[in-house]
Amino acid sequence: MLIISESLAQDLVSIEDAIEAVAATFIAMAQGKARNYPVVREVVGHADAVYGVKAGGDISAPFLGLKAGGYWPHNLPRGLTNHQSSTLMFDPETGRASGLVSANYLTGVRTGAASALATRALSRADATVLGIIGTGGQSVHQLRATAKVRGLTRVHAWDPMPENVARFAAAVTALGLEYVAETSPQAVAETAEIIVTVTPSQKPILLKDWIRPGTHISAMGADTKGKQELDPALVAAARVFVDEAAQAISIGECQHAYAQGMIGAADLTALGAVLEGRAEGRRSEADITLFDGTGVALQDLVVADLAMRRAIEAGRGVVVDY
Numbered sequence: 001m002l003i004i005s006e007s008l009a010q011d012l013v014s015i016e017d018a019i020e021a022v023a024a025t026f027i028a029m030a031q032g033k034a035r036n037y038p039v040v041r042e043v044v045g046h047a048d049a050v051y052g053v054k055a056g057g058d059i060s061a062p063f064l065g066l067k068a069g070g071y072w073p074h075n076l077p078r079g080l081t082n083h084q085s086s087t088l089m090f091d092p093e094t095g096r097a098s099g100l101v102s103a104n105y106l107t108g109v110r111t112g113a114a115s116a117l118a119t120r121a122l123s124r125a126d127a128t129v130l131g132i133i134g135t136g137g138q139s140v141h142q143l144r145a146t147a148k149v150r151g152l153t154r155v156h157a158w159d160p161m162p163e164n165v166a167r168f169a170a171a172v173t174a175l176g177l178e179y180v181a182e183t184s185p186q187a188v189a190e191t192a193e194i195i196v197t198v199t200p201s202q203k204p205i206l207l208k209d210w211i212r213p214g215t216h217i218s219a220m221g222a223d224t225k226g227k228q229e230l231d232p233a234l235v236a237a238a239r240v241f242v243d244e245a246a247q248a249i250s251i252g253e254c255q256h257a258y259a260q261g262m263i264g265a266a267d268l269t270a271l272g273a274v275l276e277g278r279a280e281g282r283r284s285e286a287d288i289t290l291f292d293g294t295g296v297a298l299q300d301l302v303v304a305d306l307a308m309r310r311a312i313e314a315g316r317g318v319v320v321d322y
Contacts, residue, residue: 001322004307006102008317012310013106015145018113018303023275025058025302026117026243030272034058036244036296039251041070041224048073050224054297057092065089067103067300081137083107087304097322101304108138110299112145114243114271115196115218118291120149121274121281122241123194123216128153131192133185133206133229134199134221135159135168142196142220143168147175154178156188159199186210197221197229208234213286219253220293230290232257238290239283241271243299252294268292 004012013021028034034056041052055066069085076082085107089099119127130146132139135157146152155172157179159165165181172179182188189195189210199205199221208231211217217238221229235257242248245268249258257263271291273279282289311317 001097001320002099002308002311003318003320004099004101004311005318006104008311009102009307010105012307012316013109013303015109015112015141015148017306018106018109019116019145019148021302021306022110022113022299023117025298026114026270026272027276028058028060028272029244029296029298030270030276030278031060033060034298036247036298039247039297041251044070054295054300056297056301058298058302059092061302061305062092063089063301063305064092065301065304067107067297067304069103083137087300089301089304089308099304099308101307103300103304106303106307107300108141109145110303111138111220111293111295112141114293114295114299115142115220115291116145116149117275118218118241118271118293119146119194119216121271122289122291123150124214124282124285127193127216129191129193130155131188131195132157132168133159133188133195133197135164136198138198138220139168140171142198142218143171143175146194146196147177150194152177154180156180156182156191158182158185158188194218199229200227201229202226203228204231205229206234207231208237211288213288216289216291218291218293222253222255222292223251223294225251225255227251228256229253232260232262235290236262238288240268240290240292241274241281242268242292243271243294243296245270247294247296248292253290253292
């Protein structure tokens, strides 16, 4: 078995690599060659943790595996990030476990990659102003990935914790971009041309009336039943694109508008179908486009598979008997 550490994963997979790898697996999903298996997500009952397992396989690559981990909210004082996960890969020919890949960095970068793919495919080509709602650890991945697909000039950000907003400033200025720390989500929404939401909220943060025509929104925070970042009326007013429809209406941002009968399954377009060229993306400069990024197993597995292939080619990582 090949073991890849957290630091090695960062060396092996760049943001650009993740964007193209996730694009390939989204297209494979749209073609029916890759499939996500049912998700397990449970409250542990210890340390206030939430634990989950996501699994899937891509027969076109091929690869097969699972990512396990979740959210441990008291980790920071221990010197650990709150999000902890590991990916276990299997040989699709034999079923033997073939690799164990630390997935904290890779989870962040694959999430940023999915959002960036949506931005590249759906936002206006001339969009240069990014709005970030939620400036925790994931926000840096969102910022850096978005900067790879659009010529950003300015970033507006809001977070309920002012210290997070201040800390995020360093990442923005490191890219040579202008930074504006806003005092409300409304201020971000009324200025930005691209909006990324990445919070654990369970009530709407963005309202329909705040969003200007032509805006693209990547809603990346809702990945559990009950989570919510957008007004359902905003979801219903937008052209909606998803990583996977079943997850979007059950645990994603779409769950609320869907439950209220404001949207149906026919209103959801797979981002992979747009990337493949089989479905239409933005139709006009005035469209409000929305990507509901719930985070699917195949995103995790494709970047872990890439890390393993790169490690084998370079003779890196630790090989152990198993």
